[in-house]
Amino acid sequence: MRILVTGAAGFIASHLCEQLHALGHEVFGVDNFNDYYSPELKALNAADLQAKGITIFKADLNGDLSAVFAQPYDYVYHLAAQPGISADTTLDEYIINNIKATQNLLDAVLTYSPSLKSFVNIATSSVYGLEATVDETVPPQPVSFYGVTKLAGEQLVLGLQRTGKLNACSIRLYSVYGPRERPEKLYTKLIENLINDQPFPLFEGSLRHERSFTYVGDIVAGLAAIIGREALVNGEIINLGTDEVNTTEEGIKAVEAILGKTLIVDHRPARKGDQQRTAAVIDKAQRLLDYTPKTSLRQGLEAQVAWYKEKFGG
Template structure:
C-alpha cells in the first residue's frame, strides 16, 4: 500500500475535504432545486399563490408618472431617493414612513400577494399614502416595470424588502420562494447593474441562514451553509448572488439578517400575532419544546429598532462603482445582524401576552416539528454597532404592549382577525 511520505499533509488534506463536503452538497442540492423549479416544472404545476404573483399590472400614463415623481421627490437638503420593494409589508411600510418623514424621496413597490390577508397590506398602504408615499402595484420579476421606474426616477438607493416570507409555508409552496427570493432578487440586480448611475442596495437577508449552528450568539463570521429550511436556503443563496453581482458589476450591496421582528402592523403568520388572536378567542396555542423538554427561544426584535438599523445601513452604504453594467472599481459588500441580543423563551412571551390581554392562555405543549424551525436564535450585533451605532432599546414587554394596543384598536374598528 502506498503511504504518503508526509502523513501530516495527508491528514490535513483529508480534513479540508471533510470540511468542504457539506458545502458542496448544500450548493449542489440548491442548484438542482433551482433548475428544477425554473425549467422543469410547468406553470400549471405551481400553486395558485405563485401564479397570482405572476399576474400583470396596469401602470403608466401621465397621472401615474406624476404620482411616482411626487412620491420620490427629495424634500431635505441631504436626502436621498429610495425605491422600497415590499413597501406594503411589515418592515417595508415602517421603513418607508421613517424615510419619508426625515425628508427622503420614497417610492414603494409591492405585488400585494395573498400569502396572508391582503387587507392588512391595504391598511398599511393607506397609512403610507397619508404620509406621502405612493406604492406602485407590481412584481419585482417584472423587468419592464423596474426599468420604467428607473427611467422616471434616478434612484440613489434601493431598499429591497420584498420576499416570500415564512419558514413553514415553504413545505406547501416551495416554488414561490424560488420565484420571489431568488429569481426576483436576480431580476432586480440585473436592472440595477444596467442603470447609470447604479444605486446602492440594502436588502433583507435573514437570521435563518445560521440554520443548524449551535454556537451562540450568532456572528456574521459564523458558517451559514447548514440551512434548516428552504426559506433559509433561498436567503443564503441571495447572499451568494449578492457577492457575485458585487464582484462582477460593482454593485454596492448590504445584507441585513433580521432576527424575529415584531410590533404594530406585524405579520399574522408570526407567533406573537396569532397567539394574541387565539388567546382572545379562547383557543389553545401551540408551545413548542425541543428534545428532552428543551426551551425554544427567539431573539425578538422590535420594529422601531429594526427600522433604525435599516436606516443606519442605508446611510453608511457607499456608492456603487459600476457604470452601464461595467465595474470600474471595488464596491462595498457587507452583511449585518439586526437583533435584540436578548433571547426570550416562547413560554415567557405567552406569559407577557396573558398579562397584557388579561386572559389566561390555553397552552398546548408540543414537540418542535421538523419543518424548518430551529430551537433558538441569538444575535451578535457588535459589527452593526461599530459601523453605524446600532443599539436596540426596546425590551419585549414594552414592544408587546405597543403591539397589543395596536391590535385591539385595529380589530375593534371593524377589521377581521381571521388571517
C-alpha cells in the same frame, strides 16, 4: 434621496418606508399584494403609507419593472420575499420569490439606476441554521427552503458587489415583532387568540426556544442608519437584532400579563426547520451603524397589543 423599498405593504418594509419618509427622503414602495396572507391587511398598511405621501407601485418583482424605475433611485432596500417556514409553501415558490425575483430586481437596478449609492439586501438569521448564535464570519448552514433561498438571494447581490458592478450590503435580521406583524407570526397570532379565547397552536418543544425578539422600530432605525454610511458597509454582511434573549414561553407569559388572560393551547408536533436558538451577535452593527436596540420585549409587546386593538378591536 430617492429610495425604493420592496415588499412595502408588508410588516417591516412599511415601517421602514415611514422611517425614511420621516427623515426627509423621497420614498417609493413596490409590492405585489399577493395572498400569502391577507391582501386586505397589506392594503391597510399601504393606505397608511399613501396618507403620508409615500408612492406605492403595485407590481411583481418577477415582471416588468420599467414603470417602477421610471426615474433612478439613490438607494434600494430589498425586503420582498417568500417568508417563513411552511409545509404549504413549495420549493418552487421560494425559488421564484427569493432567488428569481431578486435577480430580476438586480437586473432592473443595473439597467435603470446605474449610479445607485447602495443596494441593501434584507436577509435572515435563518441562514445560520438551527443555532443562530454566531457572528457574520461563521459559514451559513440553513436547514429550511426559506433559509437556503434567502442565502442564495444574498449571494446574488454580493456577487455583483464583488465584481464591482454594484455597491451593496446584506443585513441579517433576527425575530422581528411589533405592530403590523404578519397574522401567522407568533405575537400577532398569540394576541388574536388570547383576545378571542381561541386555541393557540403550540409546536412541541417551542416553549424552550430562545429568540432575539427584536422590536421593529429598532430594526428600521438600524436600516436607516445605512444612508450616509454606504461606503463603510459596502460588501458587508451585518447581523441586526437585539442581544436580549427570551424564550417563547417568556414571550407568551408577557402577552398574557398585558391582556390579563390565560392562553388556551393546541399542542402540535414539532415543526421541521424551526430554529432552536437565536442570539444576535451585533458587535459589527454597533461598530459600523452605531446601532443600539432600545426597546424591551415588554415595551414592544405593549405597542403591538395596542396596534392590534386599534385595528381589529378586542
